Amino acid sequence: MSIKRAFTLMEVVVALVVVLALAAVAVPSLAGFLEQQNVETAATQLARVRDAIYNTAAGNVAFWQRVTKGLSRLSQLSTVIVSGNAALGNSCKIAFVAGDVTRWNSFGPFVNFPITTTTGLVTPIGIAVDTITRVPFSATAGRVRINFLNSVELSNAVLLDGVVDASDGSAAGTVQWLAPVGGIVTMYYFVNVSSIC
Numbered sequence: 001m002s003i004k005r006a007f008t009l010m011e012v013v014v015a016l017v018v019v020l021a022l023a024a025v026a027v028p029s030l031a032g033f034l035e036q037q038n039v040e041t042a043a044t045q046l047a048r049v050r051d052a053i054y055n056t057a058a059g060n061v062a063f064w065q066r067v068t069k070g071l072s073r074l075s076q077l078s079t080v081i082v083s084g085n086a087a088l089g090n091s092c093k094i095a096f097v098a099g100d101v102t103r104w105n106s107f108g109p110f111v112n113f114p115i116t117t118t119t120g121l122v123t124p125i126g127i128a129v130d131t132i133t134r135v136p137f138s139a140t141a142g143r144v145r146i147n148f149l150n151s152v153e154l155s156n157a158v159l160l161d162g163v164v165d166a167s168d169g170s171a172a173g174t175v176q177w178l179a180p181v182g183g184i185v186t187m188y189y190f191v192n193v194s195s196i197c
Contacts, residue, residue, distance in 0.1 A: 038124035039159040045113075045123050046146070046164075046189050052077050052110040053144065054193045066107035067100050070197050073130045074146065075117045077110040091134040091144060092197035125160065126152035126187065134193075141195045148187040154180040157187045 007015075053071065055062035063071050070091030071077070081096050081104045082088055089095040115121050121128040126148045133145040157170070157177045165173035177185040 035156065036159060039156055039163060042123040042125045042156075043160060043163045045121075048111060049074065049077065049121065049146070050189075050191045053191050061107060061110065063104075063108075063110045064193060064196060066110075067096075067103045068196065069096065069100055070134065070144070070193060072132060072134075073117065074115045074121050074128060074132060075130050076104075077108075078113070078115045079117075080104055080108065090197050091132075091193070092137070092139055094197055121146070125156040128189070135190075139195050139197045141193070143190045143192050146189040146191070148189070150181070150184055150186050152177070152185050152187040154183050154185050157185050160187075 051057075051060070052062055054064040056065075063077060067081070071081075072089060072091050072093060076088075081101055083096045083098050083101050086093050086095045090100075115130070117130050119127065120130040128146045128148045128151075131147070133147060135143050135145055154177075157175065158167075161167055161169070161173065161175045161177075164175050170177045174190050175187065176190070177187040179185070
């Protein structure tokens with residue numbers, strides 16, 4: 001006759017305490033790692049969008065240089081532009097013409113992921129609306145602003161600022177944001193552009 005050996009209540013409790021202690025240490029580290037990965041993925045995606053909008057590097061394939069006009073919507077990077085409609089026109093709200101559409105068809109699309117008029121640009125940290133803002137709103141060299149309206153957690157904006165701008169703060173650099181409401185911010189991503197509308 002053999003005697004069956006079982007765990008005592010004390011052994012089970014000690015094992016449970018050890019597992020809970022390890023989980024208490026590991027879960028926050030894993031969450032922080034995943035948040036950083038999301039921010040780095042978003043930074044890469046935004047850099048691709050930036051380079052698709054305007055890029056002076058040799059051999060570039062940017063919208064601004066290939067179509068020879070600015071854009072007013074992010075979806076114009078992935079969807080053929082239309083002529084004759086100022087509301088869907090260039091960055092100065094002037095309608096595209098047939099030659100612009102021909103150039104888009106020759107060189108577009110400018111990104112390899114969808115950006116739609118209804119959902120805008122979906123990133124791991126938030127959603128940018130389709131409409132972009134030219135700053136200043138004139139045919140002068142300046143910037144276009146990608147707008148993440150009330151969709152980014154403050155912690156993600158701060159981390160993205162660290163990745164893109166070496167943590168220069170909420171009011172300077174490429175990544176900027178407004179005061180948070182309930183931990184959520186309106187964030188802006190700026191792209192330098194020429195005077196071409």
